[in-house]
């Protein structure tokens with residue numbers, strides 16, 4: 501695979517390296533930025549498994565890297581972290597004058613509607629292009645897990661459910677589990693995918709989990725803050741728990757008293773998620 505990566509920055513962290521790169525994406529037709537944390541084991545020649553992290557609305561690759569505090573445990577576990585941006589960006593890329601649509605709000609779908617369809621192909625980017633690039637250019641194995649927060653929690657769950665066998669496990673913090681039924685998702689899906697709700701089902705984790713055939717082995721861990729102001733209207737994690745219980749799916753939902761939607765919440769439980777993924781990646 502021939503790919504030109506521009507190194508934007510490189511920092512030592514917990515014996516490994518945190519690096520940011522820009523490259524030209526065939527999926528989005530734009531330059532894309534991503535970050536990768538390479539744990540110390542990679543310096544000794546080991547190929548390590550990868551945890552992909554999908555961020556939420558208004559984020560880029562830097563929110564998780566600077567706020568979640570994941571690098572220390574990733575270094576201990578020998579886990580690489582890959583952190584893509586949340587949408588294509590740039591002057592020639594469609595945008596909206598609001599935080600929950602357009603740049604910073606790609607919702608990890610392949611848009612089919614104008615003006616979004618030209619560049620908003622984040623599903624192809626995170627499922628195919630970025631892993632192929634990472635596995636060609638860095639000392640990583642083909643073992644993958646995926647996690648994310650809010651819009652990124654929707655992305656992680658949806659991508660893992662749509663691609664059985666591709667990820668050892670999936671986890672999420674305060675995910676949008678049923679985007680087809682809540683305001684954030686309905687705005688994004690009607691804009692990016694159009695008004696035909698049949699097209700939305702392929703990106704809705706509750707519907708995907710209810711209909712998955714055959715049943716894959718995909719352990720799911722979800723943490724949700726009980727004081728998260730978005731929980732009642734936008735998140736509704738119990739809907740995915742109910743769908744999972746009807747199919748004996750291995751889903752653990754933990755409601756965390758007092759926690760809100762912020763990265764303080766993510767930072768409080770990221771260690772549990774990293775250990776959950778490391779155990780499943782080693783199984």
Ligand SMILES: N[C@@H](CCC(=O)N[C@@H](CSC=O)C(=O)NCC(=O)O)C(=O)O
Nearest residue numbers: 556557558559563599649650651652763
């Ligand atoms: N109205 C807010 C909403 C932005 C927000 O809360 N973004 C969250 C993700 S929400 C769902 O995807 C986030 O992760 N923000 C970045 C951070 O570093 O906290 C606003 O625009 O402020």
